[in-house]
Amino acid sequence: LALVIIAPLLGRISLKFQTYEYFLLGVFGLTIISSLTSKSLLQGIASASLGLMLAAVGADPLSGVARYTFGIAALDGGIGMLPAMIGLFVISEIFAQISEADSEYVFESGAMDSMKISLKEILSHWKNLLRSSLIGIVIGILPGAGGTIANLFAYDQAKKYSKYPEEFGTGIPDGIIAPESANNAVTGGAFVPMLTLGIPGNSVTAILMAGLMLHGLTPGPGLFRDNIGVVYSIFASLFVANIVMVILFYAFLIRFFKWALRVPKKILLPVVVLMAVAGTYNIRYSFNDLWVLAIFSGMGFVFRRTGFPISPMILGLILGPIMEGALRTGMMRSGGSIMPFFTRPWSLGLIALTIISVCFSGVYKRFEERKKRALLS
Known part of the structure; x- marks a missing residue:
């Protein structure tokens, strides 16, 4: 519904966009993600700057000259986004x-038994459902953000507003509804x-974009x-896909995932690692991607710990080439x-x-700090 309503309106506006607006759109996307997903704006900006x-x-x-490769030929093609x-x-x-x-298991048996949610149970958490869906829509619109960021942010917000945050991670409905919606x-x-x-808003739409371009669109x-019929065909296919997904999930897939x-x-995690390594190699059949995978795995672990x-x-990392091309x-x-940028x-x-996004983030975080202090006192 959001796509059907927003896309035609934004499509008319985007006809007036030039490279200046594309660059600033990237700046806006980085700023809002930095402010919403970080404890402090400076941390978020530092992380975004590292990605750039x-x-x-x-x-x-533009020139094709290798840069920042330190003489390593494997870096001439850049750092692979997916690895x-x-x-x-x-x-x-x-x-x-x-x-x-x-724990010996990813989820304990009791938690797994409670993971099937009925329609009545979902509707009883309508605030969480609505908030998380809006988060997903907004973050999805931001170029390059993708589902992972939306999942993490929606889960974090659900935990923040929950009356029982300590139970998150045990399979409670709020913790399932937020990231999935x-x-x-x-x-x-x-x-x-x-x-x-x-x-492209994420890696999936990037693949679809390449497919459309192969067909001359x-x-x-x-x-x-020029091709409004194709646009509405995509709208219709998404409606059908969501209906089929719900039917398949409740009929078959939930049992498999449980x-x-x-x-x-000790069995599941090595299998996941093996699949991740195999999938990474199959992207470009390059051992260099495996080195990227290993280095960024270590970075991710350190980032999580700190x-x-x-x-x-x-x-x-995703928006860098787009923003650089637009800027230059x-x-x-x-x-x-x-001057045209301003x-x-x-x-x-x-x-x-x-x-506005920076100011709102600052005010919101100060409000949250005061709220926590009031609860502690």
């Missing part, structure tokens, strides 16, 4: 599970920037003008002047949104 720095490794997009994401999010989580060693909502949101701006402002999570950690935010860095193209168009109406609107 890593995105600059490899061949220059980095798998290392930061998947393997590092497995390391964390192993280091805890507090956000994950499903991301799908519609992620299609919005891909269809309207030509910027270029996602972006022109798609709504069985899989009852497998002991509380350093991971999501802004991943978004910076805009500078060439303006003859080296930065004088165009849509540019000013994006700058205002960026400032």
